[in-house]
Amino acid sequence: MHQLIVSPHNGAFLVARPGDRAGMQIPRTLYGQLASIAESSGPLPAWLLDGARTAWDLDLTGVPTRDAVLVRPQTRLGYGRATYEINKGCNFNCEHCYLAERKFEGLPWEGKARLLRLLRDAGVLWLQFTGGEPLIDRDFMDAYVLAYRFGMLIEILTNGSRLHRPEVIGMLRELPPHKVTVSLYGATPDSFDSLTRKPGAFKLVEKGLIAAREAGIALDLALIITKHNVHELDAMRALADRYGASRTEYGTISPTYSGAPEPLAAQAPGFLDKTSVFKGCPAGHTFFHVDPHGLATMCKVGRDNPIDLMAEGLDGLLRLPAIADAQMLRTGGCGGCQLSGTCRVCRPLAKAYQEAKAPLNTYCQHGSEEAQ
Structure with a gap:
């Protein structure tokens, strides 16, 4: 290799x-x-x-x-990155999950292999496997090996519950990923298991982190800050340090990508992430998202007008930049906004908040006292 x-x-x-x-x-x-x-x-x-x-x-x-x-050869398409939502199924039931439904379904293995060839031929170098929970998909390991052989640099976005399994660790040791990003939902079993609504989840993730560290696998921890674990934030940071992992903190809970409000209930007061101004995004132009059925969209949130890669092949991606540009237009109450120059939310995500009838102060500066 x-x-x-x-x-x-x-x-x-x-x-x-x-x-x-x-x-x-x-x-x-x-x-x-x-x-x-x-x-x-x-x-x-x-x-x-x-x-x-x-x-x-x-x-x-x-x-x-x-x-x-x-x-890797030059290709006619300039897509350097993609995320592949290999399955929406998950063995956790997180309160904050942005997926409205977690149906365990998708392409058969032959379809997955063909899709990975299409991603390669689109020029994808950086590939993120995501879900749902990718490691519970029966074809995940075969898909990982194939993507690796195609010369992709792979990130796995996982809840970590199956990371400890010997066959998984053995594969990752032999064919190393660019990194494995594990979502961390707390620093104790009480907070972690409460948010994931799965008894024993914290212990499973700890086993995975230990196994990955011992195997020398590059780890990143995504610290998900919610009302269940905000009191443990320092301990979550210390846990990342303990396992030698880089970390990123996420304090804003979004609605589902289809605009359902239920995940917003997990928001921790005072931890809305408003640190950076949205300055544009290459989604749909140099990057795209693919769902379990091979439907390509600009990203995991902006899923309007999906392109069926299995039916259209690479030619379908030629339409994606225009589809992405249309979804970035400021509509639905955002058109002509005088604060748009300092907005912190992209248009597809703002649309999901609006469809969820979320309070303005959860995503928009017009909900702050200063704007009012």
């Missing part, structure tokens, strides 16, 4: 190593050189040998080029 991936990405050319966050950008001429010798049994060019030692402390001296490097 390849040690390095060489790939076009958003007009540039990258050299990456699976499981490592360091990388190199190279000029087109060096990409062309590698593409011309990709199947060769000869040695790697000296510049790449030196670069591998510098970037990853990796010695590839004497390793045939075809065994060391996977060179």
Whole structure:
């Protein structure tokens, strides 16, 4: 299996190593050189040998080029990233979940394999497996291996409940992901199991974190702040540090992507995330989302006018930029807003809040005392 991936990405050319966050950008001429010798049994060019030692402390001296490097071809589509919602089914029942329904259904294995080939041929280098809970899908491991062989840098977004399983850890050790992001819903069984509504959930996730740390897998913890665990925030941060994981904190609870308000009940007062101004998004242009049935949309929230990749193939993606642009138009009460320059919510998400009849102060500055 390849040690390095060489790939076009958003007009540039990258050299990456699976499981490592360091990388190199190279000029087109060096990409062309590698593409011309990709199947060769000869040695790697000296510049790449030196670069591998510098970037990853990796010695590839004497390793045939075809065994060391996977060179991905240029494609007619410029989609460098995608998320694949392999299944909406989940073994947790989180109060804050943005999925209105968690039906365990999707493509059969043959369809999943074809979809992954389409993602590869669309140019996708960075692939996130998500759900639902991806690790409970019966085809997840086969899908992961295939995506890895296609030369994708993989992130797994998981609740961590099955991360401890030997077959999963063994696969990730042999074929390392770019990272595994585990959602953390508390620092104790009481808070964690209360939010997930699954007894024993916290212990399962701890087992997974221990196994991943021992296997040397790159971990990121997504700290989900809710009314059930806000009193444990410092302990959640300490837990991330304990497992050597980077962390990101999420304090804003959104409605379902279809506009149902039930998840908003989990919001912790005073923890609305209003730290950054929305300055545009490449969704639909360089990035897209695919649901369990192969329906492509601009992102997981903006699901209007989905494109059936299984029926239309890659040609369907040619329509996606215009579909995304239409969903970004400020409508439904947002048109002409004098605060739009400092808005912190994208238009598809604002639409979901509006359809949920959420209070303005949960997503819009017009709900603050200053705006009033």
